[in-house]
Amino acid sequence: MVDTVGPTSPAQPGVTVEDVLTTFPELRDIADDDLRRSVVDIWLEVLAESGWDSIADVPKHPYEVPASVKLVEHTRSTTQMAVAVAEVAERVQGAPYDRDLLIAAANLHDVSKLMEFEPSEEGGRASRFGRLVQHGVYGAHKMWEKGLPLELVHNVIVHTETSRYAPQTWEAVVVHAVDALDSRALDLLHGGVPAVTKD
Numbered sequence: 001m002v003d004t005v006g007p008t009s010p011a012q013p014g015v016t017v018e019d020v021l022t023t024f025p026e027l028r029d030i031a032d033d034d035l036r037r038s039v040v041d042i043w044l045e046v047l048a049e050s051g052w053d054s055i056a057d058v059p060k061h062p063y064e065v066p067a068s069v070k071l072v073e074h075t076r077s078t079t080q081m082a083v084a085v086a087e088v089a090e091r092v093q094g095a096p097y098d099r100d101l102l103i104a105a106a107n108l109h110d111v112s113k114l115m116e117f118e119p120s121e122e123g124g125r126a127s128r129f130g131r132l133v134q135h136g137v138y139g140a141h142k143m144w145e146k147g148l149p150l151e152l153v154h155n156v157i158v159h160t161e162t163s164r165y166a167p168q169t170w171e172a173v174v175v176h177a178v179d180a181l182d183s184r185a186l187d188l189l190h191g192g193v194p195a196v197t198k199d
């Protein structure tokens, strides 16, 4: 079991490791304690660096779907879809996958949105950071900073259509695909047109 907020977790006051695990129950399925703790710490650190008081307030994408559509549900859906797809491909096609890396990548693929968006009266808008730094880069930076596997950094970098590189690992292919799938489901649910820029 992971412990509470420690010296490596300069969290928002009152936000704990347990809070992140409650927000993202899928993280409890990461078997490697150190990896799970690093993923949680990245959420806590990026939250503290961002303009948001709570992860639950962050919109999925305020220019593509209503700001009432939140990042937490998109992240959870993407993570659960990723595991489901990988399980089917393994069972039917024999395609192996690394469950810990898949969950970590799917969970962190959009953590950079805490920096790319900032609170506003409308529920969220692009920040200066978000206008200057390409989507996904900050999440990859945080993973690299923690010494997480290069495959995880790759997965987060290439999850977005704005990446000039295509996914090179099966886990990255899956996250890229199910992220787009959940995004298109939300577009349709909320009556949106196909996004001009992908996320």
Ligand SMILES: [Fe+2]
Pocket: 074, 078, 109, 110, 179, 199
């Ligand atoms: Fe996403």
